[in-house]
Amino acid sequence: MPVKVAVYGLGPIGMLIARKVLERKDLELVAAFETDPSKIGRDVGELIDIGERIGLIVTRDSEATEILRRSGSDVVLHATSSFLDKIYPQIVKCVEAGADLISTSETLANPWYRYPQLASEIDRMARENNVSIIGAGVNPGFVFDALPILMTLICTRIDCLRVTRSLDAGKRRFSFQKKYGLALSIDEFKRKMESGEITAHVGYGESVGLIANALRVNLTRIVEKQEPIVSEKPLKTQYFEIMPGRVAGVHGYGIGYVGGKELIRVELLAEAGREEFEEVIIEGEPLVKWRSTGIAGDTATAAVIINLIPKVLEARPGLLRITDIPLPSAFLTLKTD
Ligand SMILES: NC(=O)c1ccc[n+]([C@@H]2O[C@H](COP(=O)([O-])OP(=O)(O)OC[C@H]3O[C@@H](n4cnc5c(N)ncnc54)[C@H](OP(=O)(O)O)[C@@H]3O)[C@@H](O)[C@H]2O)c1
Structure with missing residues (x-):
C-alpha cells in the first residue's frame, strides 16, 4: 500500500516536493493545502505543471484537519514559511488530524534554540496525539549540521569545526533571490532585514546548536550575523538587474563559542555569479577536509x-x-525485508 501524503504549501519548494511525490509509486498524493487564492480550487497537476490533471484539487488550509482525516493522510510534507510562531497553527491542524509532519521550516529543525516554550508545547501535543514532527531540508537539515556531524564520527579529538557554503544566488528560485535582497540598495537591505520583510538565510544558530548537541558540548554563546555583499559591477539574474553599489548577495555566519574559543563556525556566501561549493574542515585528530562542487539546493x-x-x-x-533519526538516507523502496 502506498503511503498517503499531503502537501502543505505550494510555493516553489512545495510544488517541487509534490512533483517528486507524484514520480513515486510507493507514495500517493491525497491532499494539498494553500492560502493563495490564485492556487485554491485548481487541479494540483495543472498547478505544478506536469502536463496533466491528476484529479486532486488544492484546498484552503483552514480545512486541513478535516481533509487530512477524511483522506487518511499518513504524513504531511510542509513548506509554507520559516518561523515556528507563524506555522504553529498549521502544525496544530496536522497533529489534530493524527498525521506525522515533515517541514522545511528552518526554525523547526532545532526548535529548542529559538522557541523553547513552543517546542515543548509541540512536543507534548505530538506525544499525546501519537505523531512525529521534524523540520529539515538542505540547510538546516544537511549542509550545516547532519553532514559535518556524521564527519565527526572519524575524529578522536575536535579543536574546531568549520562549514562553508558558497552558492550562486543568481541561479536560485525567485523567492530565494528576493529574500536575500538581490538588487536592493544597502539601506533598503538593512531596513528590510531589521523589519523581517526579508530574512536571507534562517538557521545558523539552529545548525550550530544541532552540532553542539551531537558533540555533547555546552556552548557559552552562539553568535549569528548577516551582512550584504555589495556588487562591484553590473550583474543580471533571471529575475533581477543588479547595479554596482547594490546588493549582490549575503555573507552570514553562526559561531558557537566555548568560553572565548570558537568551536563551531557555519558560514554562508550566497552571491550572484559566485562559485558553488560546500566545505567541511575539522581541525583535530585526524584533520578532516571535504569539499563538494555544489549541492543543488532545491x-x-x-x-x-x-x-x-x-x-x-x-x-x-x-x-x-x-539527529534523532538513525543515519538518515534515501529509500529506494518501502519494503523492509
Ligand atoms: N530547510 C531548508 O533547507 C529549506 C530549503 C528551502 C526552503 N526552505 C523554506 O521552506 C519554505 C518554503 O519555501 P518557498 O521558497 O516555496 O517559499 P514561498 O515562495 O514563500 O512559498 C510558500 C507557499 O506557502 C503558502 N502558504 C503560506 N502560508 C500558508 C498556509 N497557512 N497554508 C498553506 N499555504 C501557505 C504561500 O502562499 P502565499 O503566497 O499566499 O503566502 C506560498 O504559496 C520557506 O520558509 C523557505 O525558507 C527551507
Whole structure:
C-alpha cells in the first residue's frame, strides 16, 4: 500500500516536493493545502505543471484537519514559511488530524534554540496525539549540521569545526533571490532585514546548536550575523538587474563559542555569479577536509523531505531533530525485508 501524503504549501519548494511525490509509486498524493487564492480550487497537476490533471484539487488550509482525516493522510510534507510562531497553527491542524509532519521550516529543525516554550508545547501535543514532527531540508537539515556531524564520527579529538557554503544566488528560485535582497540598495537591505520583510538565510544558530548537541558540548554563546555583499559591477539574474553599489548577495555566519574559543563556525556566501561549493574542515585528530562542487539546493530539500518519510513513520512520537533519526538516507523502496 502506498503511503498517503499531503502537501502543505505550494510555493516553489512545495510544488517541487509534490512533483517528486507524484514520480513515486510507493507514495500517493491525497491532499494539498494553500492560502493563495490564485492556487485554491485548481487541479494540483495543472498547478505544478506536469502536463496533466491528476484529479486532486488544492484546498484552503483552514480545512486541513478535516481533509487530512477524511483522506487518511499518513504524513504531511510542509513548506509554507520559516518561523515556528507563524506555522504553529498549521502544525496544530496536522497533529489534530493524527498525521506525522515533515517541514522545511528552518526554525523547526532545532526548535529548542529559538522557541523553547513552543517546542515543548509541540512536543507534548505530538506525544499525546501519537505523531512525529521534524523540520529539515538542505540547510538546516544537511549542509550545516547532519553532514559535518556524521564527519565527526572519524575524529578522536575536535579543536574546531568549520562549514562553508558558497552558492550562486543568481541561479536560485525567485523567492530565494528576493529574500536575500538581490538588487536592493544597502539601506533598503538593512531596513528590510531589521523589519523581517526579508530574512536571507534562517538557521545558523539552529545548525550550530544541532552540532553542539551531537558533540555533547555546552556552548557559552552562539553568535549569528548577516551582512550584504555589495556588487562591484553590473550583474543580471533571471529575475533581477543588479547595479554596482547594490546588493549582490549575503555573507552570514553562526559561531558557537566555548568560553572565548570558537568551536563551531557555519558560514554562508550566497552571491550572484559566485562559485558553488560546500566545505567541511575539522581541525583535530585526524584533520578532516571535504569539499563538494555544489549541492543543488532545491532538489536536495525535496529529497530530504521525502526521504525522511519512512524514518519519521517509524520514529517515536514527539518533536524530532535530524539527529534523532538513525543515519538518515534515501529509500529506494518501502519494503523492509
Ligand atoms: N530547510 C531548508 O533547507 C529549506 C530549503 C528551502 C526552503 N526552505 C523554506 O521552506 C519554505 C518554503 O519555501 P518557498 O521558497 O516555496 O517559499 P514561498 O515562495 O514563500 O512559498 C510558500 C507557499 O506557502 C503558502 N502558504 C503560506 N502560508 C500558508 C498556509 N497557512 N497554508 C498553506 N499555504 C501557505 C504561500 O502562499 P502565499 O503566497 O499566499 O503566502 C506560498 O504559496 C520557506 O520558509 C523557505 O525558507 C527551507
